[in-house]
Structures are given as C-alpha cells and as structure tokens.
Amino acid sequence: MEGSFGVRKGAWTEEEDILLKQCIQKYGEGKWHLVPVSAGLNRCRKSCRLRWLNYLKPNIKRGNFAADEVDLMLRLHKLLGNRWSLIAGRLPGRTANDVKNYWNTHLLKKGSSHITKLKEKPQDMVKVNVIKPQPRTFSKNLTWLSGKPAIVGSFKKKEDIRDISQTPMQSESRINWWESLPNCGELDERATCTQCGRLNEVPRETFWAEGMVPEAKVVGDTLDEDVLNYWGDSSLDMDLWEVLKAE
DNA sequence: AATCATTCCAACCGCAAGACG
DNA sequence: TCGTCTTGCGGTTGGAATGAT
Secondary structure (H helix, E strand, C coil), X not given: CECCCCXXXXXXXXXXXXXXXXXXXXXXXXXXXXXXXXXXXXXXXXXXXXXXHHHHCCCCCCCXXXXXXXXXXXXXXXXXXXXXXXXHHCCCCCCHHHHHHHHHHHHHCCHHHHHHHHHCCCCCCCCCCCCCCCCCCEEXXXXXXXXXXXXXXXXXXXXXXXXXXXXXXXCCCCCXXXXXXXXXXXXXXXXXXXXXXXXXXXXXXXXXXXXXXXXXXXXXXXXXXXXXXXXXXXXXXXXXXXXXXXX
C-alpha cells in the first residue's frame, strides 16, 4: 500500500487516525503541507486533509440521511447542480463526499421517478422557516446568554437580542449549532477562540439549518473592519433564497 | 456453502483557483 | 506578469459488505 515515493496509500489504520487527530488538535486545521511531518504520518497531505474532513472531523453526522435532509439536498441540487461542497455546507454534519455519494447511489441511479417521489413532501415534514437574507455582512460581535450565543440587533423582526438557541426547528435535526463553531474551544463574548485566539466566523450553514438568516450588524452606519463579510457569494444566497421561498 | 452481482462509501486522482514571491 | 506552491473541489475507482442465486 505504498505509492511511488514510499507514501502510504489505502485505508487508514486506527493508529494513523489517532496521530492525525492529535496533530489537528495541537496545530489546528490548515497548513496541510505540514501535517504529515507534524503528525509523523507517512501519508500525503491530500490524504490527511481528506481523512480529516470526511471522517475524523468532529460533528460529522453519520447514518442515513433524514427526509428533510434529502428534500433540501434535492432543492439545492436543482439550484446548484453538482456543487457538492456548497450543498454540504447547508447540511450540517454532512460532508461533500457524503452528499455526492448519497446522490450517486440513492438518487441518481434510481432515476428521475425516485427523485420526483422524494420531492413530494412527507406530511410530517416541518417547513423550514427561512428569512430573506437581505444584508450581506454579519457582525463578529456575539453576545452570550446563559452560556449560549445570541446575535445583537441582527434579525429582520428587529429584536435587539435574540436567543438563537430558542429558535424552533426540526426535532430530528436539532443541534446546538454553536458547539460546532470552528476551533470550538471556549468562546469569549467576541466569538474568539480563547485557546487559539482565532476569530470564529459563524458558519452560514448553521443558520440555514436553524431556518434563520442573520441580518447585518452594522457598526455605526458603515461597514467597517468590525464587520465580517458574512454572506460572501451573495448572488448565490439570493438565488437560494428564491428557491426556498418558492416552496 | 459457494459463487456471482450489487451496493455503498472511503479514498484517490486530476484539475482549477488562490496565494505569494 | 509569471511561475510555483498549496488548497479545495468534483469525478472516479477499489474493495469490503451484503444480497441473490
């Protein structure tokens, strides 16, 4: 199982997984070119990255896709095509590889009739409550309520402070989304990881999962350095909004 | 029980894009 | 501007597990 340069290939062993986990926990994600050496692994960096992203990373959801996940996948694929990473970004806990595999094995091969059938909403499915993503920026200022994050002055209905943990959502897919923040160590009130000091952006997909979309927190009346470019590819999100709104 | 077919998913490969000097 | 390096993505493959005969 060795490549042309003596780099190991194929299935990962438990020992390799442990070494990779320890390395990521110590140095964080990124800098994949340094990972094989740092971890003491005889693997190429791509293999390390893939193993982490698709298998070892915390919060990866295992098991079958729920009906609402499949439904959302279908609608997103209708909009985005085979842009698996974007689709996976809105399915919390699912990787692009998971989505791609599921699509190719369960949906694509079973033909359009199966897809049509899946598109019909089960009666017990909870409709996702999506708010139109008007603004394109999101403040890094988070306020913490009872150990849970809240967003200050950020929602369409003008609540000054909204406790996101109270957002109603599907019982099956309910997650404490703040627990899956990047570098999810203890977060201080500015959403900065107290372990590594890195600013934590709130992943946009958590809001889609919650059925909530944050509006901008504008500092003063202008967008200054205190405001993160949250929505990034805004045209994409507006397109997505149109699709979801049509449901 | 043995063999063959199918399913499923982890992993690999090649390419494109971005970062950087 | 160009070349190199690194990362991330989508397509594809390999093989273990499972099912059918």
